Amino acid sequence: MEAPGSPAALPPLRTPLRSVRVPGYEMDAPGLLPMHANTNLLGQNPAVLREARAVRGLESNQYPTENSETLCAALAEAHGLPRSWFVAGNGCDEIFDLLAKTFLDPGDAMAYPVPAFVMYRFYASVNLGRPVEIPLQDDGRRWSLDVEGLLATRARVIVVASPNNPTGNAFPAEQLRDLVRRAPGVVAVDEAYADFCGQNLVPETRRAPNLVVLRTFSKAHGLAGLRVGYAGAQPALSDALRRAKPPFNVSAFSERAAARALREPAFWKRSVRVLPAEREKAMAAVRALGCRTWESDANFFLMKAPRPVAEALKSRGILVRDVSRHHPSLAGCVRVTVGDAKTNRRFLKALEASL
Numbered sequence: 001m002e003a004p005g006s007p008a009a010l011p012p013l014r015t016p017l018r019s020v021r022v023p024g025y026e027m028d029a030p031g032l033l034p035m036h037a038n039t040n041l042l043g044q045n046p047a048v049l050r051e052a053r054a055v056r057g058l059e060s061n062q063y064p065t066e067n068s069e070t071l072c073a074a075l076a077e078a079h080g081l082p083r084s085w086f087v088a089g090n091g092c093d094e095i096f097d098l099l100a101k102t103f104l105d106p107g108d109a110m111a112y113p114v115p116a117f118v119m120y121r122f123y124a125s126v127n128l129g130r131p132v133e134i135p136l137q138d139d140g141r142r143w144s145l146d147v148e149g150l151l152a153t154r155a156r157v158i159v160v161a162s163p164n165n166p167t168g169n170a171f172p173a174e175q176l177r178d179l180v181r182r183a184p185g186v187v188a189v190d191e192a193y194a195d196f197c198g199q200n201l202v203p204e205t206r207r208a209p210n211l212v213v214l215r216t217f218s219k220a221h222g223l224a225g226l227r228v229g230y231a232g233a234q235p236a237l238s239d240a241l242r243r244a245k246p247p248f249n250v251s252a253f254s255e256r257a258a259a260r261a262l263r264e265p266a267f268w269k270r271s272v273r274v275l276p277a278e279r280e281k282a283m284a285a286v287r288a289l290g291c292r293t294w295e296s297d298a299n300f301f302l303m304k305a306p307r308p309v310a311e312a313l314k315s316r317g318i319l320v321r322d323v324s325r326h327h328p329s330l331a332g333c334v335r336v337t338v339g340d341a342k343t344n345r346r347f348l349k350a351l352e353a354s355l
Contacts, residue, residue: 016125038299040224042339068250071088071228077262078262090228100126104128108156113134134146143294151183159187163298168295168297226251290306
């Protein structure tokens with residue numbers, strides 16, 4: 001018998017969690033230039049500051065809307081679809097969690113291409129699903145999608161990011177449509193970075209009852225700290241996601257700020273104009289220094305230097321993401337978030353010194 005006052009032993013963890021480490025992004029970087037997190041390096045979105053000044057009307061002692069109705073109405077207007085087609089989440093991470101909770105029974109396959117966003121495996125695993133990874137093909141310039149390999153898994157859920165993280169490239173829209181048409185289950189297209197290349201599959205949901213498109217306010221809108229993402233899908237699919245979603249999952253201020261960012265898109269327009277242009281300049285300069293890059297459609301690019309540079313750049317005040325451990329095809333690679341011309345010049349100067 002336990003001695004009085006002694007802590008009781010923990011019950012055994014669920015089997016999938018025994019091999020799962022606490023997820024983390026290594027984000028602590030006081031005083032360092034954060035070119036590792038794929039956030040928006042153009043600064044704060046002024047729409048948030050304006051909403052903060054107008055926050056007197058926010059009753060913080062009361063709950064927010066149950067299902068982010070105000071934000072979903074703004075999304076409906078922006079995309080030209082009914083409000084019922086949208087589900088808001090505490091970042092897109094919560095939407096991925098909802099997808100796994102909603103559609104995966106224990107042992108069901110969730111398939112996705114790799115290298116990919118590392119959290120896909122996490123959400124499949126902790127929700128008792130079975131992660132199935134299908135390698136992307138590297139042709140030297142871009143990474144291509146193995147549609148037949150994904151379909152052969154017969155997965156209940158297929159997830160494809162376009163543009164893909166960490167490779168940076170988008171996949172052809174017709175290829176994604178073909179995958180959706182032929183898939184036996186749900187296809188989730190992660191469009192976190194799609195604003196930077198003009199891709200938008202949300203309208204495709206009109207014709208595809210098994211398609212859910214995920215988007216975020218963390219990147220082009222510059223609201224990463226407020227944690228707002230959303231899914232667009234036909235009502236049967238979006239209603240299914242709401243069955244697994246807790247009410248009040250997006251804070252009142254985050255909901256209001258995201259809705260204002262949609263109504264006041266000046267910062268977003270600047271981001272999708274400036275960052276792709278600066279990305280191309282930075283990549284050309286990186287190649288001139290003897291590094292390899294792959295084509296990118298996002299606000300970051302994948303780079304392989306002649307020697308390891310992540311620690312050398314950190315010692316010069318710049319953080320980049322070392323992705324070499326994420327997948328064998330990424331050996332020696334780092335991922336670099338792009339900013340404005342001044343930010344990129346600082347990075348290039350540090351890179352040249354590191355080489």
